[in-house]
Amino acid sequence: MEAVSIVLFLLLAVVVSGSLSRMLPLSVPTPLVQIMLGAVIGLSTSYRVELDPELFLLLFLPPLLFLDGWRIPKDELLKDLSTVVELALGLVLLTVIGMGLFIHWMIPAMPLAVAFALAAVVSPTDPIAVSAIAARVPIPKRMMHILEGESLLNDASGLVCLRFAITAALTGTFSASAAATSFLWVAGIGLAVGVGVTIAATRAKAWVSKRFGEESGSQILVSLLIPFGSYLLAEHIHASGILAAVSAGVTMTFAEISRQALATTRMRRNSVWDTIQFALNGIIFVLLGEQLPAILAGAKATVLLTGHHGTGWLGLYVLAIVGSLIALRFGWVWVSLRLTLLRRRHRDGATLHSPDWRLVAAMSLAGVRGAITLAGVLTIPLTLNDGAPFPARDLAIFLAAGVIIVSLVIASVALPILLKGLTMPPEPSLQAEEDAARVLAAEAAIRAIERSQHDLAEREGNADFYAAAGTRVMDLYRERIDSRSGSAKATAEARLQDRLERDFRLAGIQAERASMIDLVRDRRVGSTTAQKLMRELDLLEARYRV
Known part of the structure; x- marks a missing residue:
């Protein structure tokens, strides 16, 4: 029982040290804060770790x-x-x-x-x-x-x-x-x-x-x-x-x-x-x-x-x-x-x-x-x-x-x-590599969606319905390909639009989350529905904050 208490106490100390390092006016490294906190524990408590x-x-x-x-x-x-x-x-x-x-x-x-x-x-x-x-x-x-x-x-x-x-x-x-x-x-x-x-x-x-x-x-x-x-x-x-x-x-x-x-x-x-x-x-x-x-x-x-x-x-x-x-x-x-x-x-x-x-x-x-x-x-x-x-x-x-x-x-x-002010030898940009990878991935996605469209149309009929749904998705991928395959100026403008879109989406996600919290407080939405929607918002926010 004592060993479990010591482990829990150490974990609590780690959590507190992380908060303390952010609160201190000077930028004291977290490891130093943890050492000092450990010393306080050793001096002021009866806990001893063998x-x-x-x-x-x-x-x-x-x-x-x-x-x-x-x-x-x-x-x-x-x-x-x-x-x-x-x-x-x-x-x-x-x-x-x-x-x-x-x-x-x-x-x-x-x-x-x-x-x-x-x-x-x-x-x-x-x-x-x-x-x-x-x-x-x-x-x-x-x-x-x-x-x-x-x-x-x-x-x-x-x-x-x-x-x-x-x-x-x-x-x-x-x-x-x-x-x-x-x-x-x-x-x-x-x-x-x-x-x-x-x-x-x-x-x-x-x-x-x-x-x-x-x-x-x-x-x-x-x-x-x-x-x-x-x-x-x-x-x-x-x-x-x-x-x-x-x-x-x-x-x-x-x-x-x-x-x-x-x-x-x-x-x-x-x-x-x-x-x-x-x-x-x-x-x-x-x-x-x-x-x-x-x-x-x-x-x-x-x-x-x-x-x-x-x-x-x-x-x-x-x-x-x-x-x-x-x-x-x-x-x-x-x-x-x-x-x-x-x-x-x-x-x-x-x-x-x-x-x-x-x-x-x-x-x-x-x-x-x-x-x-x-x-x-x-x-x-x-x-x-x-x-x-x-x-x-x-x-x-x-x-x-x-x-x-x-x-x-x-x-x-x-x-x-x-x-401060130290510059390393210039690194080659990875942006071209990233753009090429995104284009190839988008082309593969379009091919997969087209195959899926044809398979559903042959099996279920109503080809126009599946074509319309698939086109909406493929348009997103085609926009990605166009934005990363044009001139340098067009590519730069596309990246600026991507950054603006990310900022707007993050603002919208924050508003959605605040609205969801208000709905839960007013008991207009159940906890199960709220947890599902909040999870979706968390995943979207994680995607745009990468």
């Missing part, structure tokens, strides 16, 4: 990584794949090795394996925290796509490195050749498991839906179970459950294209997943805040592990780690952008320009640590194989929590300044 590392890993990471893989724009990811891979794999490896050695040098009391584990958990970035921070100044789309792709891959690579570091700490041995062989198995089989589970699950539910009909609730549950099934199966055969969840999400995009669910199922499923993402990310940050009082209470004992006595040393360690991470990322981003420009000059003969320092600085500070870092550090085991306490676990958690908070604060102050 975190089981394995359970924490299972509950939080698979769905979050699965959703990241599912929703990330695949074309944009492929467009900047080389840059993403350089950041997500090369930078992670450099961070784990470089920061691991630096942390061990700075804090000799922390074993080298634990230092590598800490370096591994601070290597992944969090684009959700970045988007919350940059709400005042929108991030250029291409930069956000790079950050999303980097986050997706470095979550997996960082957590796989964490796994090896923890194994080395538990066993006391480490072999580079054995680790390389193990990595190939862990990564390759983990990726294959995610792909296999997703394809098998989507094919099975498509087969059932085709023969027996589709039930939205069961379809949504299947999508929720896929990341957990992929993770558990991969872990059972000693592969990477993290990579399995990521590959399952990426595969879900392509599996859904060929086996489409009903429109209502997709809409409800998107809403469910949006809620899960909001809740899980929020709970992680609230938990960080809730754990802070206990972590700070043990700071005096924790600092003794470092050979010092003043708790101020812990703050210095956090600042040193954050500063080193930013410097390391700045150097890597500058080199990566330089290499990208060199490749472009070699391929296209373009003029070589030095990367804009503001762009490099923005990309460096955008490497904010967030939910995955906290989730990873909390999965460090409580004890070694012999039952002894895991060395420097509390110190690692304190430093990781400090890195998250300090990186959020620095980015929330500096990113809006750097992003």
Whole structure:
């Protein structure tokens, strides 16, 4: 019963934090508000959350990584794949090795394996925290796509490195050749498991839906179970459950294209997943805040592990780690952008320009640590194989929590300044692609309506009646084709008309909804009829607000 109460209390805290972040006069990022609210809960209530590392890993990471893989724009990811891979794999490896050695040098009391584990958990970035921070100044789309792709891959690579570091700490041995062989198995089989589970699950539910009909609730549950099934199966055969969840999400995009669910199922499923993402990310940050009082209470004992006595040393360690991470990322981003420009000059003969320092600085500070870092550090085991306490676990958690908070604060102050007026290289317009797709879809719709007209006329007679009804619908599609196949001026005018039509329709929908509310209040319309009509209005409004 207490566990249920704690979960409900955490969910309430997530809801309150979302409202508070919008009420505050300053644009404080929601993750920071959630951490502060969690700290208030930890100080003022008797609720205490005892975190089981394995359970924490299972509950939080698979769905979050699965959703990241599912929703990330695949074309944009492929467009900047080389840059993403350089950041997500090369930078992670450099961070784990470089920061691991630096942390061990700075804090000799922390074993080298634990230092590598800490370096591994601070290597992944969090684009959700970045988007919350940059709400005042929108991030250029291409930069956000790079950050999303980097986050997706470095979550997996960082957590796989964490796994090896923890194994080395538990066993006391480490072999580079054995680790390389193990990595190939862990990564390759983990990726294959995610792909296999997703394809098998989507094919099975498509087969059932085709023969027996589709039930939205069961379809949504299947999508929720896929990341957990992929993770558990991969872990059972000693592969990477993290990579399995990521590959399952990426595969879900392509599996859904060929086996489409009903429109209502997709809409409800998107809403469910949006809620899960909001809740899980929020709970992680609230938990960080809730754990802070206990972590700070043990700071005096924790600092003794470092050979010092003043708790101020812990703050210095956090600042040193954050500063080193930013410097390391700045150097890597500058080199990566330089290499990208060199490749472009070699391929296209373009003029070589030095990367804009503001762009490099923005990309460096955008490497904010967030939910995955906290989730990873909390999965460090409580004890070694012999039952002894895991060395420097509390110190690692304190430093990781400090890195998250300090990186959020620095980015929330500096990113809006750097992003203001920053222009990325021009992106090719997708409008022509969209227009062509709309024309082809409209032509296919006209052909389908004509076939339906002929079939009904042959079966039922009264061809003129069906022709008139079909013509009214086809006129809408023909208008779309004409508006997107003419001259540039005609096309621009058609788009302006579309925007005006959308605004007028939205105004009409708002008036319809207000009228419906008045009818319900006056008891002139029953609740069943009102719910049906309000649902139609909601769907129309969602369509025109896309």
